Amino acid sequence: MDRLDIFLEEVASVLGTEICSCARLQEGRSHQVYKISTEGGKSYSLRIPKTETATLIAKRGTALLTALKNGQPRLPVPLVIYESERFSILQFLEGEPLQSWNNVNLSTNRRKTLLAGFGKFLFRVWTAAVGPSVPTSVGCTYRTWLVEEVDKGLRRSLGNSAGWGDPIHFLHRRTMIRHIVPDHGNTMTALKHGDLNAWNVLVDKAGFTGVIDWDTAQLVPLAAAVQHPLFIADIPGWQNDDVPPEMIFDDDRTELERIIDRLAMSSPAPAAKQIPNLLRTSRERQFFEMSLRNKRINAEYTRIKLASSPINKRRREEEQRRHEDAEKSQPQALRQYLEACHSLSLAIQVVTDQSLTTQGDTTDPTGRLYPRRILPWHNYLTQQEDIWNLLSVDQPFYSDPVFPSRHQLDYVASLIRPITSETGLRHFERNTVENAVQKLVDEAYNDKQLRIRLGIQGSVTFESHTNNGSADQFCIYRRSNSQNVPALAIKYRG
Template identity: 30%
Template sequence: MDRITSLEAIILPQARLLRPGTGPVTLSPGNSSQEGCSHNIFIVTLADSSHIIARVAKSHNFDSLERNGVDMLNHITSLRPELKVPKVLWHNLDSKQEQTPREFTIVLQDLIPGKPLGSWNELIPQSQQMCFLDSLARFLVELWSIPTSGTIETEVPALLYSQWLENMIDKAIRRCITGDSRWGTTRDYLVMRSLISYYASPHDHITEYGIAHGDMHALNIMVDERLELSGVVDWDWTFTAPLPAIVQFPWFLADVPGWHNEGTKPGETFHHSRDYLVQALRAAEMSANKSDRLTNLLASARERQIFQSAINCRDVHKAFVEEDRRFRGARGKDVRGELEAFLVIYPDLRDEDEVKLIMGSMQ
């Protein structure tokens, strides 16, 4: 039995239950531009001639990400059914692997109309740029205003932004000390730890959490022929965090050193697009009778975004430790205090050779 036939045997019986009609229910390969490194996309034609998509994971290694995306989409669509995100119609994540191992991990979702934005550059007519940024601002105001209570992460005690950053950096430090990290050094992350107060203290009075898409690049944003946003797809990397951590620019607008956007020329920057998006967000907040808190956070987001991205993105981290003025100024300082604070949380690592080396080298 070939792969398509195997998928049809699983998907088509479920698809027939979704909508009434007399037409054939079929499965066909989707647009390759909508596929990522972890999924294949198929188009399902339902009995009423409408279409949905089937996301088929390329490996069970992605099941935890798939579950993350499904749970968050269910949370979002239950609270904001009008928001332009795909509704989950069916999935097989709950099938008992230990009893009947499933061959594929499959999620059926609404088909978001339009085409991927693909890239953002100066060749896009200004009228279309404005149309897109206005629609993106409306989407972001709604997304960032969704309550996080009831999401999969509500069991974790809420953290201040500084605590959230410390937790993220400490995980990286632990990986470096134990040898589980493929890049980065313990010392550089300890320097980053020493800079947390600079980035976080202006925002630690904000205690609310919000929802981040987690992978908002141009291929995950769908647009119509006018370039108005028609939806945002691929929610596998979504997460909740303090608002200062999630109110950020999409990757293709952020100009983060070390991050490369497809379809842009070397040296091309988008500060004008960011400025416009901030003003569009302000208008969207006013239209929704909200305060300008999100606008103010976005206006100051780029520096935070670069720092956060340098924690977990290899190329951004490399650029940050080599080029960032504030980091380079702190690099020669004694980091033993940060290491001691880290060891209070992870005392099991005190006898590691890397820890002893840093403690000894600073004496």
């Protein structure tokens, strides 16, 4: 005998009749649900919880469902026949799950027909007195209740529950409550189904027939109960089955609001006059509330509502700074390095006020090396392009990040001072030109293939020979055979 047969024996004993048939209806996240039929021709729903947690949650929902049914026996919700820790037996409601609310599959007239019946049902639930077996008030205002709900979300984000995002977002929600919810001291309550998706709404050809699965039902402040059903609420992050993301239901919400308006005008219920306005203004509250209980909706709420908040703006700025600082500390590729070096060269500042500069006569060129002629370099651009083509073919040299970081060059830039003397000019050139040239040639020489293509026989170094009276610096070309060949003489003059 399998597990289901054992349950069916117990069910038959509870009902006092034989079970003729048993068919699985659906399997949700928390329960296995079956339709059972007896010899007397009656049908029931058998619900078997999967876990102890599901049993505890269902027990609370069943108590509220029983109170609701006792107060309104003709309301199309299932009557609770029997309940235990192992299973529950409920009245079977005729009809099929709506499954999907879709403008394509459901005509306008069909949707209006369904909303007419469903609207009457919702209004009766929102105005129902749940009976003496259940407390008639949660004992607080909607604003106070909402603060408690936010704190539950905060505790989830601080705990081990993954996917709830940054706790700071829940703290920010706390500050938003007073703007979203005016506190008028109203402690009126209503019953909230808790999961009004299309699979829990039953319909037939004539229209709406009932609502099932009351496990998550709660007694909440009136403003938390009076909201649109999930399948027409258009809450960002909520996924309706078989509904494309671009399909919205503004017209259906307006139709439901008109239905509720008419019902409220003729109702003597104490909450009736408040319900129409609460429904019209419910979307912001519903989005807020659902973001506290659904991870996808929480992510959308954070993106849409909290992204522009001052707290998030500061956090993004801090993250951006950390990201930029991390990038600046990384070695650079060739093009980025050359651009950074170019910005260093442009940072030169020459003091033109003669009273602030070194004084002296013009250097006598007698006995010194100096250019006799300056000739134009006509094919410079062509040769430069040829060199760049060679460099770009060598991908490691061109793209590998091996050159000094932006942080290192920023430090060099911080040392640049206005030039007032030849010594200052020498330091500027050393920091911004000579070191960069030496680093570039070193890296090119270390690349064997590139070294061959460019014909480089060694690296370069800049050495000072101020004692020879003819130049401040020599650019020394070091051949691989340890020979040193002077390649360029430099004289710094202010």
